[in-house]
Amino acid sequence: MRVGDLDESELLARVLPLLPSEALLGPGDDAAVVAAPDARVVATTDVLVEGRDFRRDWSTGADVGWKAVAQNVADVAAMGATCTGLLVALGLPGDLDVAWVEDFAAGAAQACRALGAVVVGGDLSGASEVVVAVTALGDLAGRAPVLRSGARPGDVVALAGSPGRSAAGLDLLRAGRSRGPGSVPDLLAAHRRPVPPVALGPAAADAGAVALMDVSDGLLRDAGRIAAASGAVLDLHLAGAVLAGCAGALAAATGADAATARSWVLTGGEDHGLLACFPAGARAPEGFRAVGRVLAGAPGVLVDGEPWSGAGVGWDHFRGR
Numbered sequence: 001m002r003v004g005d006l007d008e009s010e011l012l013a014r015v016l017p018l019l020p021s022e023a024l025l026g027p028g029d030d031a032a033v034v035a036a037p038d039a040r041v042v043a044t045t046d047v048l049v050e051g052r053d054f055r056r057d058w059s060t061g062a063d064v065g066w067k068a069v070a071q072n073v074a075d076v077a078a079m080g081a082t083c084t085g086l087l088v089a090l091g092l093p094g095d096l097d098v099a100w101v102e103d104f105a106a107g108a109a110q111a112c113r114a115l116g117a118v119v120v121g122g123d124l125s126g127a128s129e130v131v132v133a134v135t136a137l138g139d140l141a142g143r144a145p146v147l148r149s150g151a152r153p154g155d156v157v158a159l160a161g162s163p164g165r166s167a168a169g170l171d172l173l174r175a176g177r178s179r180g181p182g183s184v185p186d187l188l189a190a191h192r193r194p195v196p197p198v199a200l201g202p203a204a205a206d207a208g209a210v211a212l213m214d215v216s217d218g219l220l221r222d223a224g225r226i227a228a229a230s231g232a233v234l235d236l237h238l239a240g241a242v243l244a245g246c247a248g249a250l251a252a253a254t255g256a257d258a259a260t261a262r263s264w265v266l267t268g269g270e271d272h273g274l275l276a277c278f279p280a281g282a283r284a285p286e287g288f289r290a291v292g293r294v295l296a297g298a299p300g301v302l303v304d305g306e307p308w309s310g311a312g313v314g315w316d317h318f319r320g321r
Contacts, residue, residue: 003101004094008124014098018105020112023085023120032120034085034137042138042145044075050129058173061100062107063192064132069111070194071216072136074272077201078214080146081138085120086112088134091127115198143205150210151230151277157292158284159242160197161273163219164264165190168250171264184253196272203285204276211277218267220308222275223301233295235302238262242289263310266303
């Protein structure tokens with residue numbers, strides 16, 4: 001059965017029961033009603049476009065559903081908040097199998113259960129390719145939001161997560177190593193179904209983080225965003241134990257050369273780890289590891305005290321690299 005064989009209400013009737021929903025008023029009316037205990041609402045949105053952000057021959061519908069949820073919940077966590085609801089909108093080609101949409105909903109539901117989120121509503125429309133737009137809402141529970149602009153010289157740069165794994169998985173897919181010997185299934189899974197450390201967002205805020213963001217476009221590019229917003233320099237320690245260890249593990253797993261592995265760690269996106277800055281002497285939550293320092297100077301990013309000389313700095317949504 002194809003999407004075009006059903007009208008919108010029929011398709012919704014098949015999909016909505018698959019999604020976990022918890023709201024004062026859930027799907028079914030013109031809008032949902034959700035509680036806002038803090039009287040402030042964190043809001044974010046992301047779009048996934050087929051052929052640009054995912055390929056159906058590389059990822060199942062469930063993989064895309066999982067990733068759509070994960071990347072939005074990670075953005076909420078990066079403000080120091082907890083996700084309270086997701087709005088999911090789909091643009092679908094008429095010849096798309098309904099089974100793909102049901103699979104998408106099942107994957108989104110799995111991610112919701114894993115990451116503590118619920119779907120409160122959404123929309124459907126026709127499109128020439130699959131387009132997924134998700135809006136996430138969050139609750140700060142009385143905390144001040146942690147911005148990108150709070151880093152100051154002397155702060156410690158810390159990372160929760162293992163950078164480069166999704167990029168390595170993507171390169172395995174590009175190389176045709178999606179199954180069999182050399183496929184490294186955990187790296188493929190890291191690309192298809194990232195698991196952001198969302199509980200560490202509020203924990204970082206409670207521990208005194210002064211800057212925080214989700215690493216979605218690569219460690220260098222996103223560190224550069226904190227640097228620009230804060231008017232400071234972030235010096236990342238690639239030669240330090242954490243980042244060097246990540247690069248070494250990727251090289252050992254894939255057979256890649258050291259330069260490629262280092263590039264995955266610094267410029268690979270979609271791991272959805274959390275990058276934070278803590279004042280010197282602050283006790284970062286378990287799960288964060290120091291990867292650099294904040295320095296005075298013209299805003300920018302250094303790698304072991306020097307400008308990055310490798311290729312690229314991360315994902316660019318308009319250039320597709």
